[in-house]
Amino acid sequence: MAFLIDCPNCGRRNPYEFRFGGECKEAPGPDADLNTWCEYLYFNENMSGFQQEWWYHNMGCGDWVKVRRNTVTHEITED
Amino acid sequence: MSGRLPDSPTQIFDPKKPVKIHFRGRSITAFEGDTVASALLAAGVDTFSRSFKYHRRRAPACLSGQCSRCTMNVDGRMHIKTCQTPVREGMVVEPQGPIAFDPAGAADAFSWAMPTGFYYKMFYKPQWFWKLVKEVIRAMPGNMAKVKALPAKAHFDSINLSPDLLVIGGGLAGMEAAITAADAGVRVVIVEADPQLGGFEAFQAEAGFRRTQASISRLAAFPNITLLTGTRVTAIYPDGLAVCMQESPSQSAQDCVERSYLVRAGATVIATGAGSMPMVFAHNDRPGIILPEAAQRMVHLWGIKPKGRVLLAGGDDHIGEVALALYKQGVDVVGVVDFREAGLRKDLQSALADHGIPVWSSYTLTDTRGRRRVTSATVTSIDGLQSKRVRCDTIVASSGRYPRHKLLGQIGTRMLYDAALNFYLPEQLPANYEAAGRLLGLEDPNAIMRQGAHAAINALKHLGVDTNTAKVAAVEPADEAPMPVRLQPVIEDVQLKSKTFVCYCHDVSAKNIEQAIDEGFDKIETCKRYTTATQGACQGGMCEANFAHLLARKRPALSARVLPTTRPPVTSMSLGAMAVGYHDHPQVSPLYHTQLAHGGNSLRMGSWIRMVDFGDHEAESLAVHSTAGICDVSMFGKFRVFGPDAEKLLNRIMTRNIEKLNGNSTFYYTACNEEGVLVDDGMALKMGEHDYFVTTTAARAAVTEEWLARWCREENWQVNVVNVTDTKAGISLAGPMAREILSKLTEADISGEALPFQKWMHMEVAGVKAIVSRVGFVGELNYELFCPASQGPYLWDAIMAAGKPLGLVPFGIECLNICRLEKGHVLPGIDTDSFTNLFEASMGWALDRNKTETVGKAMLDLTTHQAIKERVIAFSIEGRSPVTEGALVVDGTQQLGRVTSIIYSPLLKKTIGFALVAPHDNWVEGGTVTFWYDSGREAQASFAKPPFYDPKGQRIRM
Structure with a gap:
């Protein structure tokens, strides 16, 4: 992967310093039914294009960083 | 200077600095700046390798890293392109296979019996025949290195x-x-x-x-x-x-x-x-037939004269330039063959004529002869009518640049x-x-x-750089006219005979390709796969243009000159270089060396190196039950979680309610992921207002930081997590004599009333400040001590010294395993897997139903009334059993699950363990559990309800 991730604490860093944390999803409320929970747990959008996603800076500051990345071109933009 | 041309400004080797390398047991003197290939060529080595299929002699064609003919074994490393590897003192270079005499070279005479698609056509039936000969055939290819261990671990x-x-x-x-x-x-x-x-x-x-x-x-x-x-x-x-x-x-x-x-x-x-493309003619692969860049590199960079009489052939003015340059260096040029009708540029023609070098225009090369290397070439006119043989020892031929x-x-x-x-x-x-x-x-x-x-x-x-000020540097006019060097290969009919090689790596000839096209493989991608041309070690570096040209020539409409797909890697690379980004650093506890000194046997377990035992784990477990044992528990993950919102975070990851933790009680917790799957358990101690000391399992130590950060990443909570895993040593002291041993080292009141089971306190032990808690993991009176890592070895030695007269022994992970199985403790991740939820792990009691914010609770609530898919059960077998972990639990031919933990308890004289199994009627008091182990043997066990030892828990409360 050639792109660099802008970490708010460490600056632009090589993505291998991070661990991919999946796409940003909103967890259902405590009263949601089983279908809603399963949908949330086991299904992803698998966007072809820009998506919001989490990256964990495990070889850096240890913060979770939200990134808007194009899954096709790896282009990263401000949201 | 051994056989090199006089010093020239263009040379890149230093004749004053000799370097010795070893080739096939003989010592060769090269110079600093030489590559292995240039050193061998200067020493007169003709054959570098044998070809893949027909075992024909081969020598470097390009000397620039494009072909794969110069690959050898260098210092034990395989498939090294010697033309790009600088020489080094003492280097050991070995050819890959017999180059001087190769019995498999007989294959060359039987090439007629090996048409394109040989394998497909010959070996699908009869099946028995293929099975008989496949091993022999697979061992046949030439220039394939034998895999040998390197003398030292490569870095x-x-x-x-x-x-x-x-x-x-x-x-x-x-x-x-x-x-x-x-x-x-x-x-x-x-x-x-x-x-x-x-x-x-x-x-x-x-x-x-x-x-x-x-x-x-x-x-x-x-x-x-x-x-x-x-x-x-x-x-x-x-x-x-x-x-x-x-x-x-x-x-x-x-x-x-x-x-x-x-x-x-x-x-x-x-x-x-x-780069130059090789010319296509019969026997165009003999040693001595090289590309113009190889000839120029030899002469100008390394001062090596191409051997004997040199014939040049090509279809552009570049070949004339090269002929003149070689002549000026004293090379014996016997002629230039140019397949163009117009021939070379006039000034080149007259310059060559001045030196008496014949030029044959409208002629091309059609064949060569020679055994160890080329000795003569057949030069034929383009119309095929006239033909003559020219004696030569080196042919510099190229059909164009690419x-x-x-x-x-x-x-x-x-x-x-x-x-x-x-x-x-x-x-x-x-x-x-x-x-x-x-x-x-x-x-x-x-x-x-x-x-x-x-x-x-x-x-x-x-x-986005401002380029207005960027300047293009002034360039001095060239002092020599540029040479036209772009030209695609031209292949004439007269050149197409057998042994007219296109792909050198896999010995694919022009005839093979024509045959493939006739059989219908006329698209570049299918033809490439069928013939394996362009798929060899050089990845088409030598053959791609000729291959595409041959195809375009035969089927102009179908494959109008497209090139095959290219994929990484372009050149060979070692697996070691690809793997190196992944670092593996096992952790050791601060007590590692101390335990080794006590005779501990260490073993890598996950990210840790831990002590398996100190000689005899069964004796250790008996000692724990009768006197006392001491064990290293430093590998537990240890975290300080503090801040006004600490409870919010802990309540989110723990299934029990941390608010119920008060005073000096210890707090056992379990943690689930969002699916309700059990992922961790450990202890929490309340050190002060909104200040907690939390331990995790050894396996989770590395990921807990990320896990805690993940569950507050979207909150603006005031909570801090500090990983103190490496800063604290942990010692578990267990056994009926534990209190007596500890009391020798501390003035604190550690009586059963002052420090009862499930309580903890700060105290000084042997002068070391420690957190001491009463736990029940091994089923005896058990203290867990956490102290600064640097003081851990001292504390261990102090406890050992105090306890030895009372029968204290160190014990390892195997003994710990016996003790915890006797007590029926389930280990997350060992007795459960990534699908086992809290209920299935038989730990539903640890879920606080009244909490709202617990990771995994929503799924646990929703699936409470669903039938469980699997559960952890305990079993016992009288005496020792040969059943091991991973054995299957079966009912007839149906597989119900597997054994996750099993060990012999010398105290109970039983083999006990856990299995992760599907629901079954047998899982009741008196039921039997059947194992299938060792590829077909069966054993019986009885279903049991843990704990096996001290079911009332009186001994842990002593």
Whole structure:
């Protein structure tokens, strides 16, 4: 992967310093039914294009960083 | 000087610095600056390898890293391109297979019996025959190295670079691009495959040499240029990543043998240049038949005279230039063959005539003879009517030049044939990529330099760098006329006989390709797969253009000159260099060395090196039950969680309610993921207001930080997590004598009333400040002590000294396993897997139903009333059992689950354990559990309800 991730604490860093944390999803409320929970747990959008996603800076500051990345071109933009 | 030409300014070896290398048991003197191949050629070595299929003798064709004929075993490493490997004192070079006499060379005479698709056609029936001969046939291929262990463990490393601009290729265009960009102030990395800069110009006699030296000295003035010579780019990706491999970056074999650079550049200029294509004629693979660049490199870089009488053949003026250059160096040139009707440029023709060198225009090469190396060539007129034999010892032949386009293909750029230029040109490059130089069919050095500069400026525009002030350096007019070097291979009918090789790596001849086309494999991709041409070790570096041309010739409409797909890696790279980015550093506890000194046997377990036992784990477990034992528990994950919102975070990850933790009680917790799957358990101690000391299992120690951070990443909570795993040593002291031993070392009141089960306190033990808690893991009176890591060994020794007279023994993980199984403790991740939820782990009691915010609780609530899919059960077998972990639990032929833990308890004289199984009627008091182990043996156990030992828990409360 050639792109660099802008970490708010460490600056632009090589993505291998991070661990991919999946796409940003909103967890259902405590009263949601089983279908809603399963949908949330086991299904992803698998966007072809820009998506919001989490990256964990495990070889850096240890913060979770939200990134808007194009899954096709790896282009990263401000949201 | 042994057999080298007199000193010249273009040479890159130092005749004053001899280097000795070993080749097939004999010592060869080379010089610093030589490559292995140049040293061997200078020493008169004719045969470097045997070919893949027919075991024909082969020697380097290109000397520039394109062909695969010079590959040998160097210092124990396989498939090394000797033409790009600098010599090093004491280097051991071995050919891969018998090169002098090869009995398998008989295959050459039976080539008629091996048509294209030989395997497909011959070996699908009868099946028994194929089974009989396949091992023999698989051992047949030539130049395949035997895998041998290296004398020493090879060391690899990897470096990440993120410059603004990456320039691939250190020729005139590449150097000019780097200089222009560096001058504009950006950081540049320039990668060159050869040990020296200059590319094509570096070996074009003195005029080219002067041009490159001027550029090299300008380049050296920029501190913002990183120069990587001897480095090949093996892969590039459209998002800007380039993978570069550098062989032996240092001069010592003991140091790093291969280094990878992962370059993530803002923009990339590709200036990989062009190379010669071999000419297609019968027996065009004999040693002594080389490409013009090989002849020029030998003469100009290493001062090696091509052997004996030299015949040149080609279809452009470049071959005439090379003939003259060789003649000037004293080479015996016997003639120049030019397949064009018009022939060479007039001035070249007259210059050659002046030296008495015959030129045959409208002629081409059709055949060669010779055994160890070429001895004569057949020169035939294009119409095939006239033919003669010319005696020669070296043939320099090329049918034209061809762009080194491999990297362009990897970023999705198609190469299109341009009929006007008679050259392949890149169709469209992705943003942030530029191409420059001879790769685009340019010839004039001035044009190349200017275009290189403009490529850099275009790249800088992509980067958003202000290019208004960027300047294209003035270029001095060339003192010699440029030579037309772009021309695609021309293959004449007269040349197409058997043993007319197109693909040297796999011995695919022009006849093979024609046959494949006739059988219907007439698309470039299918023909390539059927014949395996272009799929050898050189990855089409030698054969691609000839292959495409042959196909286009036969089927003009179908495959109008497209090139096959290119994929990484472009050149071979070792697995070690790819794996090196992954570092594996097992952790050791602060008590590691102390335990080794006590006779501990260590074993790698997950990320930790832990002590298995101290000789006899069964004796250790008996000692724990009768006297006392001491065990290292430093590998528990240890965290301090504090801040006003600490409870919020802990309540989110723990299934029990942390608010219920008060005073000096210990708090056992379990943790689930969002699916309700049990992932962790441990202890929490309340150290102060909103201040907790939390332990986790050893396996989770590494990921807990991330896990805790993940569950407050969207909250603006005031909570801090400090990982104190490495800063604290943990010692577990267990057994009926534990209190007596501890009381010798502390003045604190540790009576059953002052420090009862499930309570903890701060105290000084042997003068060391420690957190001491009463736990129940091993089923006896049990203290867990946490102290600063640096004082751990001292505390261990102090406890050992105090306890020894009372029978204290150290114990390891196996004994711990016996004790916890006797007590029926389930270990998350060992007795459960990534599907086992809290209920299935038989730990539903640990879920606080009244909490709202617990990770996994929603799913646990929703699935409470669903039938469970699997559960953890305990079982026991009288006496010792040969059943091991992983044995299957069966009912007849149906598999119910597997054994997750099993061990013999000497105290109970039973083998006990856990299994993870599907629901079954037998899981009741008195039920039997059937195991299938050791590939077919069966054993019986009885279902049991843990704990097996001290079910009322009186001993842990002593």
